[in-house]
Amino acid sequence: MTTRRLVLTRSAAIVGAASTGLLIPQIARAQGNKVRVGLMLPFTGTFAQLGVAIENGVRMAINEKGGKLGGREIEWFKVDDESEPSKGVENASRLVQRDKVDVLIGTVHSGVQMGIQKVVRDSGTLCIIPNAGVHAATRALCAPNVFRTSFTNSQPTLALGKTMVDKGHKKAVWITWKYAAGDEAFEGFRDSYTKAGGTIVKELGLPFPNVEFQALLTEIASLKPDAVACFFAGGGAAKFIRDYAAAGLKGKIPLYGSGFLTEGVLDAAGPAADGIITTMHYSDALDTPRNKQFRTAYATQFKMQPDVYAVQGYDSGQLLVQGATAVKGDLNNKQALYKALEAAVIDSPRGKWTMSKSHNPVQDMYLRVVENKENKVIGVAAKALADSGAGCKMG
Secondary structure (H helix, E strand, O other): OOOHHHHHHHHHHHHHHHHOOOHHHHHHHHHHHEEEEEEEEOOOOOOHHHHHHHHHHHHHHHHHOOOOEOOEEEEEEEEEOOOOHHHHHHHHHHHHHHOOOOEEEOOOOHHHHHHHHHHHHHHOOEEEEOOOOOHHHHOOOOOOOEEEOOOOOOHHHHOHHHHHHHOOOOEEEEEEEEOHHHHHHHHHHHHHHHHOOOEEEEEEEEEOOOOOOHHHHHHHHHHOOOEEEEEOOHHHHHHHHHHHHHOOOOOOOOEEEEHHHHOOOHHHHHHHHOOOEEEEOOOOOOOOHHHHHHHHHHHHHHOOOOOHHHHHHHHHHHHHHHHHHHOOOOOOOHHHHHHHHHHOEEOOOOOOEEEOOOOOEEEEEEEEEEOOOOEEEEEEEEEEEOOOOOOOOOO
């Protein structure tokens, strides 16, 4: 990370150059040497491991192609966004205005992404979103310079409704945390489930990140739906899964969810997770040569197993490499760069995917069931699924 002292020294050099009339050539030359890549990710706090996995994936994809972007060396700039929305604008501005990055890769937390979105829309800096699923980023606040390599919050659940109705579950209860990601995940479930002929008998919610599920589980038991669908993630998801089983609902009322319900929590959830069915754009157990090759290479390099976040980071790196190669390293050739990114076909461990008109992945959603601490793939819930991009006007 650039220290304050280095920044001051650089500023002094620029002021000195200005007095000799060398300012413009010096700055132009500095920009011409290396591509400046900014990583704005959580490296501390709840989502720290996600930030690490994404960075690992980005670097791995670029290193596989020789460690350069369009023939140019890379200078990296890192900011820990701490998953703190109130610092989003300030942190993104540091990378864009102080460090003059050519591309900003970030972030995980949707609230922080809204801050990044403001800064990159105002500045025109290329931004690649490696996780945050907030709808606005590729809907109402979409922009020609913003591309997402992950998902929208409603994409996984958009593949869930038909699956449940096909299994004979005509009446369902929905339960989630009441915050943006939960609300947006509900949109996908509501639209797909009602379209397939299902009826949502009750929506249940509790404030994020509250994990006192008991009263709501009692209510589910009394409602006796055919199935329950939900959106939870992380430690809260593991507790929900355990509490669901402890309340006597496991085995009686099938549990379904957005894939994040069972991502990275199966050790903590234990046997209570067995039988849960989820829809997701990736599974560790995806039985393809591409995924096996990726998983082996990642584990060898980083001495840890990759997850969906590592895959999204990897695909962010792949996308950037394709774009930079197309413009021979000239990231200032924005029209050609955006055209290349829009036309990219990403050969991902999750399966090949393309960009939608609103710059969000058009991708397969897999049907997965938990068996013995593994998300086993049992089919494709939806082929080439696109987010609606509603309200997106490029310009």
